[in-house]
Amino acid sequence: MKITLVKKILADGSPCQKCADVLARLQSSGQMDRIDAVLVADERDPQSPGMLLAERLQVSRAPFFLVTTETGAETVYTVYFKFAREVLNTSISQSQQAAEILNDNPDLDYI
């Protein structure tokens, strides 16, 4: 199994906060070793490796994870806690799950 993480650089050149949060979680939990490759999706550069991968997979969000099995099957995860639970077998706290829900449903903060 190969795991690829795609992180985003915003159009103004600044790093994506969400991507930094995910990387920090992987580092602090000691699971960064499980990530085989980290690609950058630079919004200023459509030819950047992460942007090209996003285009091929038709993914419009970042960060995201691509899990490729030995048979070549590919699964994309755009929700970190789902990835952590299903691939890394890690439990995520309720508050972290809530943060993920808000991240993936930005309309909810307006409630």
Place this chain on the structure above:
Amino acid sequence: MPFHKLVAPLLGLASSSTKSVNPMPIEPDNLLKQAFASHGRLALSFSGAEDVVLIDMACQLSDAVEVFCLDTGRLHPETYRYIDQVRNHYGIEIDLLSPDAVDLAAMVKAKGLFSFYTDGHQQCCSVRKIAPLRRHLVHYDAWITGQRRDQSPTRADVPQVQPDEAFGTPERPLTKYNPLAQWRSADVWQYIRDHGVPYNPLHDQGYQSIGCEPCTRPIGPNQHERAGRWWWEAATQRECGLHGANLLPVKAL
């Protein structure tokens, strides 16, 4: 079968992860009527603002309207008084959902009371709103919100009915009703005036969108109501989209 599947052909219903098309909008009161007829456990979310029109409509349809409000602990004093005014005006109970005390204490201890001004509002909203909402919705098979398409770019595609994939699960499906999705702010205020509905006095002070006190401000003429919320955050920092011109449309994942 969940109601959203029954009415999907009529509403052009789409999941929350796909772009929606809603060719035949249903009047909000009619949609509420259908919702009450279709679900045994139905909750109505009230933000303490102009979504009060849904309470007004619902109270004319049912004697057992279950209303809840996310009490973040940071609402304006006017909003707290207004929530009680609505409770008394309609003779209803309103569940005030509080954040988990342990999670809240941990966040405040680590980051203080105003970390959202530097770190963004997501963590605070997650602890004070999303987590309590998630815990509450476990008890229901449908809920009603006052979300409208004209409120924010993040709501531009809100359908009137949708399977709630954020809080529902395959084992416990949840339907989300947004009866006001196609109404504009002017429609809501016309209803409030026509029906003598009590409204939050902050609206008279220039607040169009009302949330927590530190994160809400009055707006000026011709400003979009989103300008009154989290104004210190750049729009690009608020969401996770990839904005490359070469990307294809969203694929549901």
